[in-house]
Structure formats: structure tokens, C-alpha cells
Amino acid sequence: MKQEPKPAHLIPKLQYAFVFAQHQVEQLVTRYPDFFPMYTQGGKWKHEGEAWTNWCEGFLGGMMWLFYRRTGSETWRQRAEHYSRLLEHRKHDRTVHDLGFVFWSTWKRWYDLTGDAKLNEVIITAGQTMGLRFKEKGQYLRSFVADNSLFIDIMMNVGIVFYAAQQTGDADLLRKAHAHCLTTRRVLVRGDGSTAHEGIFDLDTGEFLRQSTHQGWRGDSTWARGQAWALYGFGTAYEMTGERKYLQTAKMCADYYIEHTSFEDDAPFGPGVPPNDWQEPGSQAESSAAAIAASGLLNLARLDQDPVYAARYRQAALIILDTLTGPDYLADQTPGWEGILMHGSYHQRKGLGVDESVMWGEHFFVEAIDKALTLLEGEE
Ligand code: GLY
Numbered sequence: 001m002k003q004e005p006k007p008a009h010l011i012p013k014l015q016y017a018f019v020f021a022q023h024q025v026e027q028l029v030t031r032y033p034d035f036f037p038m039y040t041q042g043g044k045w046k047h048e049g050e051a052w053t054n055w056c057e058g059f060l061g062g063m064m065w066l067f068y069r070r071t072g073s074e075t076w077r078q079r080a081e082h083y084s085r086l087l088e089h090r091k092h093d094r095t096v097h098d099l100g101f102v103f104w105s106t107w108k109r110w111y112d113l114t115g116d117a118k119l120n121e122v123i124i125t126a127g128q129t130m131g132l133r134f135k136e137k138g139q140y141l142r143s144f145v146a147d148n149s150l151f152i153d154i155m156m157n158v159g160i161v162f163y164a165a166q167q168t169g170d171a172d173l174l175r176k177a178h179a180h181c182l183t184t185r186r187v188l189v190r191g192d193g194s195t196a197h198e199g200i201f202d203l204d205t206g207e208f209l210r211q212s213t214h215q216g217w218r219g220d221s222t223w224a225r226g227q228a229w230a231l232y233g234f235g236t237a238y239e240m241t242g243e244r245k246y247l248q249t250a251k252m253c254a255d256y257y258i259e260h261t262s263f264e265d266d267a268p269f270g271p272g273v274p275p276n277d278w279q280e281p282g283s284q285a286e287s288s289a290a291a292i293a294a295s296g297l298l299n300l301a302r303l304d305q306d307p308v309y310a311a312r313y314r315q316a317a318l319i320i321l322d323t324l325t326g327p328d329y330l331a332d333q334t335p336g337w338e339g340i341l342m343h344g345s346y347h348q349r350k351g352l353g354v355d356e357s358v359m360w361g362e363h364f365f366v367e368a369i370d371k372a373l374t375l376l377e378g379e380e
Contacts, residue, residue, distance in 0.1 A: 001263040002271060004315040004324040007376045009219065009295040013325040014369050016375075020332050021366050022067050023338045025060070028338060029079060036060060039346045039353025043337035047096075050352055052177050053144050055098035057087055059363035062105025067369050068114070084110055091126040096144045097133060100157030106365060110158075119239075120167065122161050127164025129149050130157060131173045134253035139179040144199065150199040151228040154180065155233025162240045181237050185249050187211070188230075193252035194278075195230045195258075202335030215347050217280035224274035224289035227257050232296025239303055247300075251309065254300055256292055269343075270328055272320035276345050281319040284354070287329050288344035288361030294320040298375070314375075324365060332356065341365045 028037070028045060037045035061083035062072030068076040077214040082105040094101065103126040111119040133141040141158065158180050165173035186210045187199040196211035196219060216223025222376040234250035237243065261267070262275045269275065273290040275283035294317040299315035323329065324341060331337040339357020 001182070001258070001315060001352050002265060002319060004318050007380065010318060010322055010325075011373065011376050014373050015332055016320065017325040017372065018070065018366070018369050019338075020330065021063065021362070021369070022071075024331070025063055025337065025362075029083075030061070030326075031338075034083075037359055039344070039358045040337075040339050040356040041329070041353075043334065043339060043342075043357065045357075050346065050350065052347060052350065052352065053096055053098070055096055055101055055144075056359040057090065058102040058105040059359040061087065062363050063366045065106065065109035065113075066366050069109070070370055070373070080106075081110065088122055091122050091237065092129055094129060097130070097141060097151065097154050098144075098157055099130045100160040101360070102126070104160055108163075123160065124164045124167050127160040127162075128168075128170075128173065130161045131164065131176055134176040134180070135201070135206070136209045137203065138183065138201040138208070139206070140183045140199070140201070141176070141180045148203050149203045150184065150188065150201065152184065152195050152197055152223075152233075152379070153229050155184055155237070156229045158233065159236045159240055162237065166240070178241070178243070181234070181243075181246060183208075184230075184285075185234075186243065189249055189253065193254075193256035195226050195253060195256075196220070197223045197226045215276075215297075217277040217283070221277050221279035222256070222260070223277050224257075224286045225276075225292065227253055227274075228289045228292035228296060231257060232292055232299065234305060235296055235299045235303060239299070247303065250296075250300060251329075253256060253302065253314075253315060254293075254297060258312070263316060263319050270326065271321040272316060272323050273343075274349055284348075285343045286345045287341050288325060288358050288364070290320050291341060291361050291365035291368055293317075294324070295364045295371060298368060298371045317368065318372060321368055325369070 022032050038056045041047040042175045063075050064080035088104050107123050140150040141154050143149040161177040188196045197213035197216050200209045211219040231253035238246035260278050263271045269285035276286040277283045297313040297317035301310045304310045331342050340362045344358035344361040
């Protein structure tokens with residue numbers, strides 16, 4: 001792995017990207033008020049492209065809370081509250097497995113700033129709604145596609161189930177959240193630390209049948225965003241419960257990411273940026289996976305008590321951010337491009353949002369920049 005970028009080099013790049021991100025989001029909400037975009041087409045947010053599922057609505061408000069927290073701007077605060085309120089009804093949404101994405105980015109940040117119990121109630125209700133997805137036969141929270149389907153992505157959403165269980169003292173909900181993590185670890189995380197996107201179960205017996213994928217190449221290959229969700233999500237599960245198995249799993253997933261992605265200057269997609277699927281021949285760059293990984297790796301650098309691994313995760317995260325804030329990925333030099341981060345991918349097989357900006361990429365990029373700035377500025 002190349003050397004960690006020097007703070008004097010990286011801090012100004014991160015600061016600039018954070019300002020640019022605010023500019024792009026400001027333009028977006030001015031141009032398309034109360035619109036929740038998912039991915040760009042030719043760099044434009046508003047289009048008639050298929051959504052597949054509705055899981056991205058929290059990322060816009062989520063960025064606004066991050067902007068407010070760092071800048072103290074009342075305009076961002078008002079916008080953040082407005083875009084969060086628009087989502088409140090989703091606390092009862094049983095059609096998606098993504099209520100962590102929707103509420104953790106928005107209402108949880110709001111609650112953390114205020115301590116207002118009414119806000120907490122909304123988050124708890126959303127976590128309880130997520131818990132209703134639990135399949136006793138199979139021991140997992142089902143994905144949005146079918147009862148017999150488990151997604152690796154749900155590791156990013158099980159945190160809100162842990163939270164609801166802990167806040168209410170609901171032992172049965174806690175059991176379900178742990179069972180989901182352990183089932184995911186058993187059937188979707190492989191011995192080498194790679195992950196499958198989806199697991200398929202027999203609904204009558206609960207038997208695990210096979211690994212599968214929607215957004216990766218094959219059932220036995222490794223979709224980079226799923227890998228990033230896993231390293232981040234298992235890290236969060238460890239942080240919320242203290243269960244060391246989850247940290248070990250997060251580290252295996254992080255190590256796979258690092259070992260299978262070049263972090264050298266001649267890396268095919270730039271240091272630290274993976275293809276959409278590591279095994280797929282000719283797979284294109286997937287910058288949103290890199291942004292999620294950077295943010296998740298910064299968490300692991302904080303959580304891991306082994307200083308060698310903690311330093312390695314930090315180094316990898318900062319190299320990724322150095323790449324993503326450079327001219328190949330930051331859209332500041334592409335006139336008319338409405339996103340922040342270029343070269344993300346939503347759903348290659350369906351041809352949705354390929355080589356575009358994607359809302360979760362924007363959100364986790366801004367989140368990772370915020371974490372890195374807090375870290376590096378604190379060391380100055
Ligand atoms: N469905 C979540 C993702 O595309 O990563």
C-alpha cells in the first residue's frame with residue numbers, strides 16, 4: 001500500500017470537496033425542491049429511470065445534517081429538518097429493508113443533536129418495523145425482494161433494530177438482531193472474508209440453499225458495494241453490542257477489500273477504488289463502494305484495539321479519500337454534472353445508474369470526508 005497522504009496535502013482537498021458538496025446539494029434542492037434522487041443519468045438527477053426499490057430518501061437529509069454539524073449554518077439546519085420530516089411516515093414502511101439508511105442518516109443525527117424524546121420515538125418505531133421482517137425459519141431479516149431472500153446490505157440496517165431493542169429493553173427484538181448478524185456471517189461471509197450479495201433459503205425448513213446476486217456478477221463472486229456494506233455494517237454491530245465476533249467479521253471483510261484492491265499509484269481505477277465486482281472480467285470502477293469503505297474503515301480504525309490494524313484501516317481510508325477528492329472522481333471539473341462524486345454504479349445488470357453519481361455514494365463520501373477532517377484537524 002502506498003504511503004498515507006500527508007495532512008498538509010489531504011486536509012485542503014477534503015475541505016474543498018466538502019464545500020463543493022454543499023454547492024452541489026444546494027443546486028440540487030433549489031432546482032428540484034422536495035425531490036429525492038437516486039442516481040444521475042448523464043450527470044442529471046431528474047429523469048424517468050427505474051428505481052428498483054425506494055431506499056435512498058435519507059441520504060439527502062443525511063448530508064444536510066452533516067453540513068449543519070460542520071458549518072453551523074441555520075439554512076442547512078432548516079433544510080435538514082424539512083427533508084427529515086418528509087420521511088417520518090416511512091417509520092411504518094414494511095416494503096423495504098432499508099429503514100436504517102432512511103432514519104439513521106436523518107432522524108438519528110437530529111436526535112443526537114437535540115436529545116428530544118419525540119424524535120427518538122420515530123427512530124425506535126422504524127427499528128421495530130424493521131424487526132417485523134424477521135423470519136424465524138432461517139433466522140434473518142428478509143430482503144425487499146422476497147421472503148426467502150437475505151441481502152448483505154441489511155447489515156447496514158440491522159443497527160436500527162439493535163437500537164430499538166436496546167432503547168425499549170425488548171429482549172426478543174435484540175435476539176432477532178443478533179440472529180440476523182450471525183446468519184449473515186454464516187451464510188454470506190466466506191472463509192476468505194469475501195461476501196455474497198444474497199442468500200436464498202427454503203421457506204418450509206429454513207435451510208440455507210445458495211448464494212446469489214442481483215448487482216454483482218455471480219453468486220460466488222464478490223460485489224464490491226456489498227463488501228463495503230459488510231465491513232461497515234459488522235463494525236457498527238460490534239460498536240452497538242460489544243460482540244467481538246462482529247469486529248472479527250468486519251476485519252475479515254475489510255482485509256479482503258484492501259487485499260483485492262490496488263492501493264498503488266498505478267491502480268486501474270486510482271488507489272483504493274474497486275471494480276463493481278472483483279471477479280467479473282472488465283468490471284468498471286465503483287466509486288460509491290470506495291466511499292462507503294472509506295467511512296467504514298475510519299470506524300474500524302477507531303474501534304480496533306490492535307494498533308497495527310487500526311493504522312492500516314486509517315491509511316487505506318485516507319488513500320481512498322485522496323483518490324476520490326482528486327480530478328478523476330470529484331465532479332468539480334465536469335461542467336453541468338449535478339452530482340458530487342462520479343463513476344459510481346447502481347445496478348449494472350439492469351443498466352441503472354452505471355458510471356454515474358449515486359445518492360448513497362454522495363452521502364457516504366461526505367460522511368467519510370467529515371470523519372477524516374475531524375480526525376486530521378484534531379491532530380494539528
Ligand atoms: N440496494 C442497495 C445497494 O444498491 O447497494
